[in-house]
Amino acid sequence: MIKTGIPKLDEFLDGGIPKGKSLVYYMQPGVEGEVFGMQTIYSALKDGGNCVLVASSTIPDITRGQFKEFGWDINQFNNKFISVDAYNPLIGAPSKEKYIVSNPDNIEEFSRIIVDIIKQLPPSTIVFGSLSTIMDLCGERKVIEAVRIWNKMAMLYDHVMVYNFTAWPYSQETLDLMKGELFNAVISIGGIVERVIFGQYFEILKSDWTKEIKRSMLFRVLRPGGIKLYIPKILVTGPFDSGKSTFVHALSTRAISVDRLGTTIALDHGHVDYKGFSADIFGTPGQERFDPIIRLLSGESMGVFLVIDSTNPSDFTRAKQMLKITMSYGLPYVIIANKQDLDGALTPEEVREQFDLPEDVPIIPAVAKDKIGVYEAFEVLIDSVTGGI
Amino acid sequence: MPDTIDMIDKILTDMKNVGGVEACAAVSRDGLLIRAIVQNWQFAESFAAMSATMLGAAETATVELGKGIPHRVIVESGQGRLVAVGAGPRALLVVTVDSDTGLGLVLIELEKAAKKLKELLI
Ligand SMILES: Nc1nc2c(ncn2[C@@H]2O[C@H](COP(=O)(O)OP(=O)(O)OP(=O)(O)O)[C@@H](O)[C@H]2O)c(=O)[nH]1
Ligand SMILES: [Mg+2]
Numbered sequence A: 001m002i003k004t005g006i007p008k009l010d011e012f013l014d015g016g017i018p019k020g021k022s023l024v025y026y027m028q029p030g031v032e033g034e035v036f037g038m039q040t041i042y043s044a045l046k047d048g049g050n051c052v053l054v055a056s057s058t059i060p061d062i063t064r065g066q067f068k069e070f071g072w073d074i075n076q077f078n079n080k081f082i083s084v085d086a087y088n089p090l091i092g093a094p095s096k097e098k099y100i101v102s103n104p105d106n107i108e109e110f111s112r113i114i115v116d117i118i119k120q121l122p123p124s125t126i127v128f129g130s131l132s133t134i135m136d137l138c139g140e141r142k143v144i145e146a147v148r149i150w151n152k153m154a155m156l157y158d159h160v161m162v163y164n165f166t167a168w169p170y171s172q173e174t175l176d177l178m179k180g181e182l183f184n185a186v187i188s189i190g191g192i193v194e195r196v197i198f199g200q201y202f203e204i205l206k207s208d209w210t211k212e213i214k215r216s217m218l219f220r221v222l223r224p225g226g227i228k229l230y231i232p233k234i235l236v237t238g239p240f241d242s243g244k245s246t247f248v249h250a251l252s253t254r255a256i257s258v259d260r261l262g263t264t265i266a267l268d269h270g271h272v273d274y275k276g277f278s279a280d281i282f283g284t285p286g287q288e289r290f291d292p293i294i295r296l297l298s299g300e301s302m303g304v305f306l307v308i309d310s311t312n313p314s315d316f317t318r319a320k321q322m323l324k325i326t327m328s329y330g331l332p333y334v335i336i337a338n339k340q341d342l343d344g345a346l347t348p349e350e351v352r353e354q355f356d357l358p359e360d361v362p363i364i365p366a367v368a369k370d371k372i373g374v375y376e377a378f379e380v381l382i383d384s385v386t387g388g389i
Numbered sequence B: 001m002p003d004t005i006d007m008i009d010k011i012l013t014d015m016k017n018v019g020g021v022e023a024c025a026a027v028s029r030d031g032l033l034i035r036a037i038v039q040n041w042q043f044a045e046s047f048a049a050m051s052a053t054m055l056g057a058a059e060t061a062t063v064e065l066g067k068g069i070p071h072r073v074i075v076e077s078g079q080g081r082l083v084a085v086g087a088g089p090r091a092l093l094v095v096t097v098d099s100d101t102g103l104g105l106v107l108i109e110l111e112k113a114a115k116k117l118k119e120l121l122i
Helices: A034-046 A060-069 A075-080 A107-120 A131-138 A140-157 A172-179 A244-251 A288-297 A313-325 A348-355 A374-388 B002-016 B041-064 B104-121
Strands: A022-027 A050-055 A081-085 A124-128 A160-166 A185-194 A197-207 A216-222 A226-237 A254-260 A263-274 A277-283 A303-309 A333-338 A363-365 B021-028 B033-037 B073-077 B080-087 B091-097
Touching: A022 A034, A022 A172, A034 A050, A034 A060, A034 A124, A034 A160, A034 A226, A050 A060, A050 A075, A060 A081, A075 A081, A081 A107, A107 A124, A107 A131, A107 A140, A131 A140, A131 A160, A140 A160, A140 A172, A172 A185, A226 A244, A226 A374, A244 A254, A244 A263, A244 A277, A244 A303, A244 A333, A244 A374, A254 B041, A263 A288, A263 A374, A263 B041, A277 B041, A288 A313, A288 B041, A303 A313, A303 A374, A313 A348, A333 A348, A333 A374, A348 A363, A363 A374, B002 B021, B002 B033, B002 B104, B021 B041, B033 B041, B041 B073, B041 B080, B041 B091, B080 B104, B091 B104
Parallel strands: A022 A160, A022 A185, A050 A081, A050 A124, A124 A160, A226 A277, A226 A303, A303 A333, A333 A363
Antiparallel strands: A185 A197, A197 A216, A216 A226, A254 A263, A263 A277, B021 B033, B021 B091, B073 B080, B080 B091
8 A cells, every 4th residue: 555645635545545556647637737646656755665757748857856846855765766768768868767768659669668667666656747648649549558558567566556647638438438447546636616716626536445435625736845735714703802813823834913902803814734734714803893804704714613712601692693694604613612721611511501502513622822722623623624525 | 717817817917017016916805815926925815815804894994984885995105005906796906016106007907907807707
């Protein structure tokens, strides 16, 4: 089993890609997809594996530079990482790689080299930088036949095969095969426009070694950093003085607040980088006179933290009202029972009773000023946000 | 998707090319950054959230006073200006302008750009 290194994807694939299996990253044209194969290479190398990159759309040196941009030092794995150069010969440039495809438009030669590698190397992760480029050079049918053979051979020799493939307007038959029977797993990567959210997502279309599939996740490509799951907006709301601003700052990698005289008059804004997630956090004011701004800020949220002061049950009515104002019903939300350090703080169970909350709404005890409970709350919310898309 | 983004980028690039404009961004009414041309990307998202809040707060204030919807918000400081205009019900446009350039042309171009963005996002 190797890990893809893509956040959450390994979890959805029950740990990663088993030896002998093939996986394709099937990308719509125009999305940033090449990074998927690269992130998988880096992940496999980091775990001590052997990797082969078949470079057919850029020279191997450029690809090495791209790894660096993502902050991945692959030079340290020098003897475990091999490039197959199927690009330099195309432009008539010399190559210094060990494996060279002298005629990348000749599928027989291409296939001979790949099969040699499959037979000679110890179990490895073999990543094709761009299968579509090979198709453009050698023709759709021939490449499909070659891929069938490579995948079978890889199964016999315990390699993991990973392909980047861009779904240019090939024949429907080809595209159906790519999305269907040709590979053990298909991860589709595309772009979405939803109101004002312009994003990229990946989705498991198929995986023959896991039961539950059909999950999709928004992502961003960061340099450095690679693929991060992206959550454009998480809302932090709650009554006056409950600790919303403190919570936003405790959770965020960086954050700013528009506070005057100790109270938020506009918003808190923070950015969270945590466990492969990249999320933007919007904190609202709490006082009623700012309700128009609270309304203004709450659109497009994917999840909500409702922060309450556990010593102040008289505020719970206002807290409920704020869930309404922010249109949070229907979204995943988590209650932060804050200020647990103070005398007289209600326990989460008491909060649930007094608040009259359904059993399935998570209540996390927290001391925002000491960062206690904030990451736990984030993980709980993220789980329901990502489970629900 | 890439098409709409390309078109928004075109609007922003044109805006950025207007004399004196230092940075510009398309922002959703509820404070999400759609696209931007800025120097410091780290801050772009916060900048977007702040701009949406400013324009939203200004609109709320004037409408409540019976003075109608403001055409724009202009913020002036010693180092330059910031102008935010609404671009339909979903978005707004924000630019920062250096302190030496007159605002006349910038405001005219901003108005045009806002109309285009509004059309794109309908
Ligand atoms: N004892 C204790 N005090 C806290 C905790 N979290 C926040 N506070 C304090 O509570 C006060 C209010 O915190 P803020 O974060 O400004 O609260 P807020 O909800 O943003 O307030 P508004 O924006 O005015 O509605 C501050 O004095 C914080 O130091 C906590 O966990 N324990
Ligand atoms: Mg606050």
